[in-house]
Amino acid sequence: xxxxxxxxxxxxxxxxIVFTIVKVVIPRVSMWITHWPYPLVVPTTLTVIYMLLxxxxxxxxxxxxxxxMEEFLTPIRNFLxxxxxxxxxxxxxxxxxxxxxxxxWVAYERVAPRIQSPTGIRIQHPTIPGQYEKLxxxxxxxxxxxxxxFMQKEGLGDIPVEKARAMLVEAAMAExxxxxxxxxxxxxxxxxxxxxPMALGFRLKPANFRDPGTIPTVVEAYVFWRIKxxxxxLPNESTPWDxxxxxxxxxxxxxQIWKIIMAEYNTADVEPRKPEKLE
Amino acid sequence: MRHRKGTxxxxxxxxxxxxxxxxxxxxETYRTFLGYDSRxxxxxxxxxxxxxxxxxxxxxxxxxTIEIIGWKTKDPRYDxxxxxxxxLLSGAFGFTATLGGLLAFALFGLYPKFMxxxxxxxxxxxxxxxxxxxxxxTTLYLYYYFWHKMAKQKGLHILxxxxxxxxxxxxxxxxxxxxxxxxxPTGIEAETGKFIGTAWQAMNNVLWHPLNLHRLLGNVxxxxxxxxxxxxxxxxxxxxxxxxxxxxxxxYIGNFCAVCGLIPLPFAGYYLGREVYSNSAVMGNNxxxxxxxxxxxxxxxxxGGLFIGSxxxxxxxxxxxxxxxxxxxxxxxxxxxxILCFAVWLTPHNLPLSAEEQIAVGGQYHPTLKYxxxxxxxxxxxxxxxxSTFLSFLLYRRxxxxxxxxxxxxxxxxxxxxxxxxxxxxxxxxxxxxxxxxLNPTELDLSADxxxxxxxxxxxxxxxxxxxxxxxxxxxxxxGKIGQMMYLGITIxxxxxxxxxxxxxVMAVANPFLRNVAxxxxxxxxxxxxxxxxxDVFLFKGAPQVGEMTWGKMPGRSQYxxxxxxxxxxxxxGLMGFIRSGLRENWHIYGVMQDGSAGSWTPDNALMAKVVxxxxxxxxxxxxxxxxxxxxxxxxxxxxxxxPSLPPKATHPTAGKAARSGG
Numbered sequence: 001x002x003x004x005x006x007x008x009x010x011x012x013x014x015x016x017i018v019f020t021i022v023k024v025v026i027p028r029v030s031m032w033i034t035h036w037p038y039p040l041v042v043p044t045t046l047t048v049i050y051m052l053l054x055x056x057x058x059x060x061x062x063x064x065x066x067x068x069m070e071e072f073l074t075p076i077r078n079f080l081x082x083x084x085x086x087x088x089x090x091x092x093x094x095x096x097x098x099x100x101x102x103x104x105w106v107a108y109e110r111v112a113p114r115i116q117s118p119t120g121i122r123i124q125h126p127t128i129p130g131q132y133e134k135l136x137x138x139x140x141x142x143x144x145x146x147x148x149x150f151m152q153k154e155g156l157g158d159i160p161v162e163k164a165r166a167m168l169v170e171a172a173m174a175e176x177x178x179x180x181x182x183x184x185x186x187x188x189x190x191x192x193x194x195x196x197p198m199a200l201g202f203r204l205k206p207a208n209f210r211d212p213g214t215i216p217t218v219v220e221a222y223v224f225w226r227i228k229x230x231x232x233x234l235p236n237e238s239t240p241w242d243x244x245x246x247x248x249x250x251x252x253x254x255x256q257i258w259k260i261i262m263a264e265y266n267t268a269d270v271e272p273r274k275p276e277k278l279e
Numbered sequence: 280m281r282h283r284k285g286t287x288x289x290x291x292x293x294x295x296x297x298x299x300x301x302x303x304x305x306x307e308t309y310r311t312f313l314g315y316d317s318r319x320x321x322x323x324x325x326x327x328x329x330x331x332x333x334x335x336x337x338x339x340x341x342x343x344t345i346e347i348i349g350w351k352t353k354d355p356r357y358d359x360x361x362x363x364x365x366x367l368l369s370g371a372f373g374f375t376a377t378l379g380g381l382l383a384f385a386l387f388g389l390y391p392k393f394m395x396x397x398x399x400x401x402x403x404x405x406x407x408x409x410x411x412x413x414x415x416x417t418t419l420y421l422y423y424y425f426w427h428k429m430a431k432q433k434g435l436h437i438l439x440x441x442x443x444x445x446x447x448x449x450x451x452x453x454x455x456x457x458x459x460x461x462x463x464p465t466g467i468e469a470e471t472g473k474f475i476g477t478a479w480q481a482m483n484n485v486l487w488h489p490l491n492l493h494r495l496l497g498n499v500x501x502x503x504x505x506x507x508x509x510x511x512x513x514x515x516x517x518x519x520x521x522x523x524x525x526x527x528x529x530x531y532i533g534n535f536c537a538v539c540g541l542i543p544l545p546f547a548g549y550y551l552g553r554e555v556y557s558n559s560a561v562m563g564n565n566x567x568x569x570x571x572x573x574x575x576x577x578x579x580x581x582x583g584g585l586f587i588g589s590x591x592x593x594x595x596x597x598x599x600x601x602x603x604x605x606x607x608x609x610x611x612x613x614x615x616x617x618i619l620c621f622a623v624w625l626t627p628h629n630l631p632l633s634a635e636e637q638i639a640v641g642g643q644y645h646p647t648l649k650y651x652x653x654x655x656x657x658x659x660x661x662x663x664x665x666x667s668t669f670l671s672f673l674l675y676r677r678x679x680x681x682x683x684x685x686x687x688x689x690x691x692x693x694x695x696x697x698x699x700x701x702x703x704x705x706x707x708x709x710x711x712x713x714x715x716x717x718l719n720p721t722e723l724d725l726s727a728d729x730x731x732x733x734x735x736x737x738x739x740x741x742x743x744x745x746x747x748x749x750x751x752x753x754x755x756x757x758x759g760k761i762g763q764m765m766y767l768g769i770t771i772x773x774x775x776x777x778x779x780x781x782x783x784x785v786m787a788v789a790n791p792f793l794r795n796v797a798x799x800x801x802x803x804x805x806x807x808x809x810x811x812x813x814x815d816v817f818l819f820k821g822a823p824q825v826g827e828m829t830w831g832k833m834p835g836r837s838q839y840x841x842x843x844x845x846x847x848x849x850x851x852x853g854l855m856g857f858i859r860s861g862l863r864e865n866w867h868i869y870g871v872m873q874d875g876s877a878g879s880w881t882p883d884n885a886l887m888a889k890v891v892x893x894x895x896x897x898x899x900x901x902x903x904x905x906x907x908x909x910x911x912x913x914x915x916x917x918x919x920x921x922x923p924s925l926p927p928k929a930t931h932p933t934a935g936k937a938a939r940s941g942g
Contacts (some may be wrong), residue, residue, distance in 0.1 A: 030645070034647065040640055044636070057614055057617075064594045064595055112520075116635070117634035119636075120629045120633070122631070125564045125565070126569055127864065131576070204642055205642035209643070213644065216790060217562075260699075271725075274725075
């Protein structure tokens with residue numbers, strides 16, 4: 001049965017639909033989901049990937065059988081051979097002028113110098129320096145020495161160590177919450193969702209710790225290093241690295257940083273990545 | 280000639296093995312390779328050695344399997360195919376050994392201190408390695424040169440082939456233990472860094488078996504794709520229809536074997552990746568989120584190419600099967616699903632953005648599309664891709680078959696087999712569901728309130744068990760096809776749409792349990808592959824063929840696809856080799872012995888792409904040379920025998936038992 005629209009026509013329509021989905025539907029649906037005030041564009045790199053995949057899918061379908069190939073190529077051959085009467089012939093001539101012109105325009109757009117920032121590949125989790133790798137949060141499961149020091153400091157007398165340990169964890173968490181709200185909230189937000197009052201002032205928004213791709217995917221030692229050394233302490237291979245994270249080692253003690261980390265995970269309602277047991 | 284080359288290489292390798300300690304006893308820590316960077320030199324030599332290693336391990340697995348099929352089906356053409364590949368092997372073995380010798384020389388020459396340490400740990404094993412090499416080479420030459428002489432003792436000859444494979448696998452495992460020890464050393468005294476364990480402890484390090492499994496499956500896929508490329512080249516150059524038919528069939532068999540290795544490979548990769556993470560969370564972070572994260576995007580493209588290419592080849596092939604028009608209408612839907620899955624598979628969490636785009640999306644992550652970039656999303660779609668590929672195979676298999684004998688009339692044996700398979704699946708899934716329901720959160724370092732997250736995967740496994748029971752009942756009532764589709768549907772929903780989404784929740788609040796979610800997905804998917812394949816065999820038992828299969832009627836693009844698949848897997852092997860070794864960064868032995876040489880930096884993606892491409896090009900050129908040698912030899916054989924090489928008599932790729940059972 002002959003189709004009313006040729007396979008070539010279907011292919012053009014399919015690409016147009018995919019392009020519309022990428023350029024219009026996804027941005028608008030994203031706006032609706034996130035309650036942002038404007039549509040969230042799909043970045044150029046992803047647009048290219050999605051369009052290329054659509055073309056691969058089509059190419060596979062078309063070249064799967066000789067019949068499909070023939071059906072797809074026939075209108076192209078007819079167009080190139082010419083001989084169409086009247087308006088169709090004029091449309092052909094117009095297309096023969098427009099298509100190379102369009103190709104030239106696209107090429108010009110790609111290579112013409114302009115004031116535009118380059119597209120950068122960013123490393124999400126740069127390599128942690130060796131001296132930080134094995135660190136563990138002393139307040140997550142405090143050792144007995146630390147607990148006894150706490151008991152002495154707080155004058156807790158002869159209460160069981162386990163009870164004192166729980167009290168120490170709670171005290172560290174409480175102090176961490178206060179430190180977090182004072183130092184981190186302006187950017188990372190009171191709910192640790194990256195929406196602090198100063199967040200909109202940055203081009204690269206502060207990390208949303210509630211996102212499962214951020215702090216839940218790293219161990220606490222990693223967060224400790226990022227807080228302590230900030231954006232300036234990142235290794236060379238991370239450049240270009242956009243981070244205005246302050247270097248907190250000048251302002252906070254290691255103990256305070258560990259307590260903030262506990263509070264940060266707790267506020268974001270996520271768990272730190274744990275070194276897993278080997279099988 | 281080839282025999283002599285192999286022997287020389289062996290002697291060289293043995294000499295190197297025995298001279299290890301003497302070579303390593305030097306005061307110098309590092310040297311250069313003829314003035315070039317020693318690390319890049321080692322990288323290239325090791326990569327080429329590994330590629331040939333994969334070849335000489337993958338191809339015999341393939342050759343012996345084909346030989347066994349030929350023996351069982353009594354079809355001499357399978358035997359001929361297996362012999363043709365063993366001819367390739369003989370030449371490749373010499374290349375591998377020569378490169379192995381060069382690698383050993385280079386390592387001991389360029390890194391004497393490090394190799395002194397490594398030889399101190401593994402020297403006993405190194406002698407065993409050399410001995411195994413002798414046994415393997417002897418077996419190979421016996422296997423190859425006695426092929427025709429032992430035609431009447433086929434069982435014994437196959438035993439030789441199996442011994443050859445066992446030797447090859449053990450050699451690979453021994454070498455793997457050295458590589459994995461460098462990533463996850465054991466038996467080390469923490470304060471001094473001195474090795475105080477035994478050689479066995481060092482071998483049996485935590486990454487050893489994950490690496491063994493990953494490489495073994497990778498080699499099977501590799502062997503199949505190389506076979507496919509060989510067949511494609513011969514097909515394109517074929518002069519007669521008989522030749523075309525033979526190499527068309529050979530290409531199909533190669534692709535089939537490759538996909539059999541490819542399907543479980545993502546899980547083996549996941550297992551290896553998880554264990555890398557378990558061994559060092561920082562190494563794991565560098566791998567998936569750090570300096571190596573973009574190499575995984577390249578890896579995703581290559582794997583995507585392999586799956587898409589394999590499916591495409593099958594879909595083109597369906598047009599040479601009479602009766603396939605009943606199923607070709609479904610292919611466009613599989614095509615759409617696979618492309619959509621790859622759209623998710625290729626979406627990075629962390630996007631390449633310009634400053635303007637960062638402002639437009641409010642940061643480095645797209646607020647909605649970022650979720651597609653996380654592990655959970657990737658796990659969900661890779662399962663869907665595998666199930667879609669499996670569906671392609673099912674459609675291909677039944678393309679020219681009519682209705683089979685109703686199951687109720689197939690007798691007790693069929694019933695017992697079906698019940699046995701179903702029972703086994705119920706037992707395995709039931710055991711794991713029970714394990715999850717009784718899992719103590721503290722075992723995963725999780726607090727007690729996280730126990731609630733263990734229930735859903737267990738419930739889904741119980742649903743799968745119920746689905747197995749329903750499918751078996753439907754089959755017993757001669758409604759097996761409905762049962763098949765129902766089980767496939769439930770599996771897709773459970774592992775892609777339910778566990779795929781659930782993985783995001785687990786990632787955020789009970790991360791260590793994500794491993795168990797992945798195991799549940801894997802187990803569910805394997806249950807579908809096992810049950811549906813078993814059912815398919817029975818559903819089409821004794822099925823009449825709709826028409827005659829027409830081998831040798833494939834368009835050229837299908838053959839270029841086979842060549843493209845071979846190129847892709849070679850590049851993939853090169854890339855994964857770089858990632859695995861590069862993860863150690865500036866450590867010879869991770870956390871124990873630092874690499875203080877000038878070249879101890881981690882190469883960027885541009886350099887990586889150049890070196891891996893160069894290795895791929897050299898390897899493919901050498902393999903092309905081997906193909907040429909073999910085809911020249913085959914021509915000579917054909918002339919002397921005076922007979923054309925026809926495909927098996929089976930008119931359908933799956934009509935012969937061999938192809939049905941995985942050949």
